[in-house]
Amino acid sequence: MGGECRVGVVVLGLVGSVTGLSTPTMRLRVERNANFGKLQGGYLFPEIGRRRRAFAEAQPELAERVISLGIGDTTQPIPPNILEGLVSGASKLGTSDGYSGYGAEQGNAELRSRIAERVYGGRVGAEEVFVSDGAKCDISRLQLMFGSAVTSAVQDPSYPVYVDTSVMMGQTGEVGPAGQFEKLVYMPCKPENEFFPELSETPRADVIYFCSPNNPTGAVATKAQLESLVERARADGSIVVFDAAYAPFIRTPGVPKSIFEIEGARECAIEVNSFSKYAGFTGVRLGWTVVPDTLEYADGSKVRDDFNRVMTTAFNGASNVVQSGGMACLTDEGMEEIDALIDYYLGNAQILRGLADDLGLRHCGGIDSPYVFLDLDGRSSWDTFSAILEEAQVVTIPGAGFGPGGEGFLRLSAFASRASCEEARARISKLTHLFA
Amino acid sequence: MGGECRVGVVVLGLVGSVTGLSTPTMRLRVERNANFGKLQGGYLFPEIGRRRRAFAEAQPELAERVISLGIGDTTQPIPPNILEGLVSGASKLGTSDGYSGYGAEQGNAELRSRIAERVYGGRVGAEEVFVSDGAKCDISRLQLMFGSAVTSAVQDPSYPVYVDTSVMMGQTGEVGPAGQFEKLVYMPCKPENEFFPELSETPRADVIYFCSPNNPTGAVATKAQLESLVERARADGSIVVFDAAYAPFIRTPGVPKSIFEIEGARECAIEVNSFSKYAGFTGVRLGWTVVPDTLEYADGSKVRDDFNRVMTTAFNGASNVVQSGGMACLTDEGMEEIDALIDYYLGNAQILRGLADDLGLRHCGGIDSPYVFLDLDGRSSWDTFSAILEEAQVVTIPGAGFGPGGEGFLRLSAFASRASCEEARARISKLTHLFA
Structure with missing residues (x-):
């Protein structure tokens, strides 16, 4: 007999008035998950992005000069195979x-x-x-x-x-x-x-x-x-x-x-x-x-x-x-392409280690690793991040963003073009007053 | 002076003996998350897949005949735009x-x-x-x-x-x-x-x-x-x-x-x-x-x-x-393509509603919806699922898999080819003894 429940087109008698309900100030009776209130600040990388955009808005004439050695984001095209x-x-x-x-x-x-x-x-x-x-x-x-x-x-x-x-x-x-x-x-x-x-x-x-x-x-x-x-x-x-x-x-x-x-x-x-x-x-x-x-x-x-x-x-x-x-x-072909990509970024890492040498700063990483971690010798990592962004238009990552133990360090990422790494080294190595 | 912490190639003095540690019977002192012990059975759709494979292994000569009206999985190629x-x-x-x-x-x-x-x-x-x-x-x-x-x-x-x-x-x-x-x-x-x-x-x-x-x-x-x-x-x-x-x-x-x-x-x-x-x-x-x-x-x-x-x-x-x-x-072009895809599946749904009519079963859905929910009139949904798989080689989904309220129902999905829906209707509509 195939009787149907075509509820899709039947109006039932459950409908109340919706007038007066559109006030935008209504609040739920659902409690916020207390764990979320414990989170410290925003997630780091979006925060870096926000600061970078704020700089670009404040100094639009310098915005095009900005080089990112910040978030560990790949920059090279995907190889053919x-x-x-x-x-x-x-x-x-x-x-x-x-x-x-x-x-x-x-x-x-x-x-x-x-x-x-x-x-x-x-x-x-x-x-x-x-x-x-x-x-x-x-x-x-x-x-x-x-x-x-x-x-x-x-x-x-x-x-x-x-x-x-x-x-x-x-x-x-x-x-x-x-x-x-x-x-x-x-x-x-x-x-x-x-x-x-x-x-x-x-x-x-x-x-x-x-x-x-x-x-x-x-x-x-x-x-x-x-x-x-x-x-x-x-x-x-x-x-x-x-x-x-x-x-x-x-x-x-x-x-x-x-x-x-x-x-x-x-x-x-x-x-x-x-x-x-x-x-x-x-x-x-x-x-x-x-x-x-x-x-x-x-x-x-x-x-x-x-x-x-x-x-x-x-x-x-x-x-x-x-x-x-x-x-x-x-x-086989794909793994060779991966090796070549990694070679490229390791070459960048070597440039960034050279920057550490230019500045006379101790550092970790850059060997078997795309990251160079500069020891700022007690200087504030957020202050140094800001100074380098302001003065050299290079985005880095303050170590403090990775936890209390990262204070006093700055992370440089080799995920960038070769030219960007070389230019960043040239610019930052001039900022000797920051590390005097 | 660029002193380095080349920990990557330095062996520190923290190493203990690892002999005798490779026993595979070691157990962690980490307690299992108690919530996982409360989960009922496996997740439904993998369970359906397992039963389908078990049928194919038990009756390999029928495996190629199997039609799936089970998991709501699209079957039509992605349109050109x-x-x-x-x-x-x-x-x-x-x-x-x-x-x-x-x-x-x-x-x-x-x-x-x-x-x-x-x-x-x-x-x-x-x-x-x-x-x-x-x-x-x-x-x-x-x-x-x-x-x-x-x-x-x-x-x-x-x-x-x-x-x-x-x-x-x-x-x-x-x-x-x-x-x-x-x-x-x-x-x-x-x-x-x-x-x-x-x-x-x-x-x-x-x-x-x-x-x-x-x-x-x-x-x-x-x-x-x-x-x-x-x-x-x-x-x-x-x-x-x-x-x-x-x-x-x-x-x-x-x-x-x-x-x-x-x-x-x-x-x-x-x-x-x-x-x-x-x-x-x-x-x-x-x-x-x-x-x-x-x-x-x-x-x-x-x-x-x-x-x-x-x-x-x-x-x-x-x-x-x-x-x-x-x-x-x-x-605009993509949205037209979407409309055409949906038209196709809605056409399938109409066939599945026809199957419900063939069997004289009440049903819901199939209008404004890709799913037809057959009312088995008190029959067990897993038993009916198994009987249809055995006798007609059509995979459906037992309503009980969607919660206690689904017992006594069977879900048919219109996500299949037109030919599969027609063939499934032809096969299942002969199984009148299941619904007598």
């Missing part, structure tokens, strides 16, 4: 045979397999690789999985996303007068410890965020250092979330590109990674996270299973177009 | 002038502006539109913003992501014997209320998830119904999260395509939306969320500001390639 992967990934969607809708939330099986083989040399399995729209997003999804009850440890200074997402999840308690959260463990990284944490002085945390090559310090952990990190995590039963987004910059033999080069890491580590810096995919968006099948919570359940639940419930797969580009990255 | 947007968005990344790295986390300004103008007719501002990688992901990010202290209400049955992300965030308490969470408000949608909730019988919740055209019921809320929803939200000081992902299927004059067509919604509603069904972007990944500047928490702070913090901290912008495709969707 990798580009062809992206273009063909898009083009085929116009054909019946080539069209695809939803893919697996965990990523294309062939791409997962290539990552396992070509990035990790088979140290991890394809089913342990979760393809995503980037490492930043994955860190947030890891936090969603960990929940509010875990304690976290971060390098200080560090990429702000570790701290901010910990705050959002409610893991950190209140912020103290020094700008540090009471329940977050800070691991100072400074010249005195060669920017590697004093693990013996670090309280236990459930989750340890560790980035190498490091953002912002440029420090690269040796194999022995990573062994000590894994040993400590195993002794404490902690999870290391290892951020390897800058791994392809490592050229020194023997320096690990992945935490899974360290014995014992498969039972205590997760690795987040990204094509952003490998292949200039910062805007294209493609990353991955490795969660070993051997990683088990205290109750014996697999961490991988919960992360799989996050990826299938709170994510819907990376773009098929973009994954096609990722496939091209992991061919 | 929209495709050109994607392809050119990829191609230009190979040039110095066309290359772009990180974009604004909130999306390309021109795309935000086009969405505000062309989708919303200027009812919302460009700065209220947040471009993303899809509605599913945005729902998760909204939950991250709301936190664990809010109460939520969902239609029953409903798209599983609302419930599952509420559980993950810890909003729901324990699950009861009927499979319902103690702190979640369920709003039954059934033939007796023409699939629109009895708002007068619904307890207050902080956040009300509401989807129209509805997934899975296919019901489309009238203007009067949405007015009653907004009136109730305003009276309760609640936030409506309105899921408009199927809006372009609405062809009946006067039926709202957006909650912002309703007076007073700007102070109590958020809208999530997506290009997935508009333009066949299910695999391409592009969506958006509108958070009005006029939406204020109880403390007077702007919801928009917190969502902006989520987007900048836990997300890094939708792919530039994909946003270029989104721009092409919102040209």
